[in-house]
Amino acid sequence: MARRLVIIGGDAAGMTAAAQARRMVSADELEILAFERGSRTSYAACGLPYLIGGLVEAPADLVARTPEEHRAKGIDVRIRHEVTAIDTQTATVTVRNLDTGQESVTHYDELLIATGASGITPPWPGIDAEGVLQLRTLADAAKVEQALAAGTRHAVVVGAGYIGLEVAENLLARGLAVSVIEKLDAPMGAVLDADMAVAVTDAMRSAGIDLRLGTSVTGFTVSDGRVTAVETEAGPVKANLVVIGLGVRANSELARAAGIAVGESGGIIVDDHLRTGAPHVWAAGDCVESRHRITGRGVVLALGTHANKQGRCAGTNIAGGEATFGGVLGTAITKFKHLEIARTGLTEREAAAAGLDAFAEITEASSRAGYYPGAQSMRVKVVAERQTGRLLGAQIVGGEDAGKRIDVLATALWNGMTVHEMSGMDLSYAPPFSPVWDPVLLAAGKAASKL
Numbered sequence: 025m026a027r028r029l030v031i032i033g034g035d036a037a038g039m040t041a042a043a044q045a046r047r048m049v050s051a052d053e054l055e056i057l058a059f060e061r062g063s064r065t066s067y068a069a070c071g072l073p074y075l076i077g078g079l080v081e082a083p084a085d086l087v088a089r090t091p092e093e094h095r096a097k098g099i100d101v102r103i104r105h106e107v108t109a110i111d112t113q114t115a116t117v118t119v120r121n122l123d124t125g126q127e128s129v130t131h132y133d134e135l136l137i138a139t140g141a142s143g144i145t146p147p148w149p150g151i152d153a154e155g156v157l158q159l160r161t162l163a164d165a166a167k168v169e170q171a172l173a174a175g176t177r178h179a180v181v182v183g184a185g186y187i188g189l190e191v192a193e194n195l196l197a198r199g200l201a202v203s204v205i206e207k208l209d210a211p212m213g214a215v216l217d218a219d220m221a222v223a224v225t226d227a228m229r230s231a232g233i234d235l236r237l238g239t240s241v242t243g244f245t246v247s248d249g250r251v252t253a254v255e256t257e258a259g260p261v262k263a264n265l266v267v268i269g270l271g272v273r274a275n276s277e278l279a280r281a282a283g284i285a286v287g288e289s290g291g292i293i294v295d296d297h298l299r300t301g302a303p304h305v306w307a308a309g310d311c312v313e314s315r316h317r318i319t320g321r322g323v324v325l326a327l328g329t330h331a332n333k334q335g336r337c338a339g340t341n342i343a344g345g346e347a348t349f350g351g352v353l354g355t356a357i358t359k360f361k362h363l364e365i366a367r368t369g370l371t372e373r374e375a376a377a378a379g380l381d382a383f384a385e386i387t388e389a390s391s392r393a394g395y396y397p398g399a400q401s402m403r404v405k406v407v408a409e410r411q412t413g414r415l416l417g418a419q420i421v422g423g424e425d426a427g428k429r430i431d432v433l434a435t436a437l438w439n440g441m442t443v444h445e446m447s448g449m450d451l452s453y454a455p456p457f458s459p460v461w462d463p464v465l466l467a468a469g470k471a472a473s474k475l
C-alpha cells in the first residue's frame with residue numbers, strides 16, 4: 025500500500041515539496057494529499073504589488089499551477105480545506121471543509137507543515153474597517169482593485185519596509201495620492217542602515233509620496249464602516265484605502281499546539297533536513313526558523329527564495345533522497361521606481377547587535393565606464409569584521425544594474441571570504457557593463473585598505 029504524505033499549505037513551500045516528491049516517487053509508492061484553506065495554489069505573492077500597479081495584467085498570470093494542474097500531476101489538492109489540529113501520537117490531522125463546515129480526520133505517514141506567515145496587525149481601533157487591508161493574497165489584490173474602481177483617491181501605506189515601498193510605488197502608478205507612514209526615522213529600517221536609506225527617502229519624496237517618518241499610527245477614523253483617515257500621534261492623514269505592511273509572524277500555532285518545538289523567533293524549529301522534533305513531521309517556508317549563516321541564530325526570514333528551496337529540500341528527503349538546507353543570509357532586493365535596493369548578511373547595526381567587532385565602509389561607484397552612455401551611480405556599503413577582514417554583510421542602493429550586484433557579495437559572504445580576497449576577484453569588465461574596477465571590487469578594496 026502507498027504511504028501517505030499530507031501537506032498543510034498549498035503555496036510555495038508546500039507545493040514545491042509536493043512536486044519534488046512526486047518527481048522522485050510514483051503514486052503507487054507515495055500518495056500526496058495537500059490541504060489549502062484558500063482557493064488558490066502555487067501563486068506568486070511576490071507579484072501582487074505589480075498586479076495592483078497594472079504591470080501584471082491578470083491575477084491568473086500570478087498562478088504558477090492551479091489545483092487541477094496539480095491533480096493532473098498526481099497530487100491530490102483540496103482547496104478551501106483548513107487543517108485545525110495535528111496529533112503526532114496517532115499521526116493524524118483534523119481537517120475542516122470551509123464550504124460545508126464538515127470535519128474529518130486523516131492519517132499521515134509523513135506530514136509537511138507549510139503554513140506560511142501572516143501579516144502583523146496591531147490592535148489599533150478601527151483596523152477591521154472596510155478599506156484597511158494587507159497585500160498578501162490574490163483576494164487582497166482584488167479588494168484593492170475594488171477600492172480603485174470605487175473611486176479611491178487617497179491611499180496610506182503603513183510601514184516603509186520592502187512591501188510598503190512596492191505597494192506605494194504601484195498605487196502611485198495608478199494615479200493615487202499616496203502617503204507612507206513609518207515609525208522609524210528612515211525607510212527600509214529592517215533592510216538598510218540609515219546612511220544607505222537617505223537615497224530611498226529622496227526617491228520617494230521626489231516621486232510625490234507624502235513620506236512621514238518618525239510617525240506612529242494610533243488608529244483609524246471610520247465612517248459607515250469605511251476608513252476615512254489614519255490617526256497618528258501627529259494628527260490624521262486622509263485615506264480611503266490603507267495597506268498595512270508591518271512585517272510578518274510565522275504561522276506556527278498548529279505546530280505549537282501539537283507539541284512541536286517553536287523557537288524564540290516564532291518559527292518552527294527544524295534541522296538542516298527540515299525535520300521538526302516530532303517523528304515524520306517536516307516543516308518548510310515562512311513558518312520555520314532558519315539558521316542565519318553569520319550569527320548562527322534561528323531567524324524567520326519570510327522570503328520566497330527560501331520557501332522554494334526548503335520545499336524542494338523537504339520534498340527530496342520525504343521521498344527518500346538526501347538534501348540539506350544551508351541556512352540564510354537575508355539576501356533581498358527590491359526597487360522604488362528607478363532606485364534599486366539590495367542587501368545581504370548583516371547591516372552595521374545588526375553586526376553591532378550581534379556583538380561582532382565590525383567596521384563599515386561606503387563606496388560611491390558607477391554602473392558602467394564613465395564615458396559610456398547610461399552610466400548610473402550607486403552606493404555600496406560593506407560591513408566586515410575588524411580583526412579578520414571577514415565580510416559580514418553588504419548593502420547597495422543605486423540606479424539601473426546596481427541591485428543584482430548584491431549576488432556577487434552574497435556569494436562571497438556564503439563562502440566566508442575576506443574583503444582582501446574579494447578585492448582581487450576575477451569579475452567581468454567591458455564598458456557597457458561596468459567600470460574596469462567593478463563597484464564590488466572597489467568597495468571590497470576600499471574596506472581592505474581601511475584595515
Ligand SMILES: Cc1cc2nc3c(=O)[nH]c(=O)nc-3n(C[C@H](O)[C@H](O)[C@H](O)COP(=O)(O)OP(=O)(O)OC[C@H]3O[C@@H](n4cnc5c(N)ncnc54)[C@H](O)[C@@H]3O)c2cc1C
Pocket residue numbers: 032033034035036037038059060061062068069070071072073105106107108138139140141159160161187275278308309310311326327328329330331
Ligand atoms: C506582497 C508580497 C511581496 C513579496 N515579494 C517577495 C520578493 O520579492 N521576494 C521574495 O523572496 N519573497 C517575497 N515575498 C514573500 C514570499 O511570497 C513568501 O516568502 C512565500 O510565499 C512563502 O511561501 P510559503 O509556502 O512558506 O507560505 P505562503 O505563501 O504564505 O503559503 C502558505 C499557505 O498555507 C495556507 N495555510 C495556512 N494555514 C493553513 C491551514 N491550517 N490549513 C490549510 N492551509 C493553510 C495558506 O492559505 C497559504 O496559502 C513577498 C510576499 C508578499 C506578500
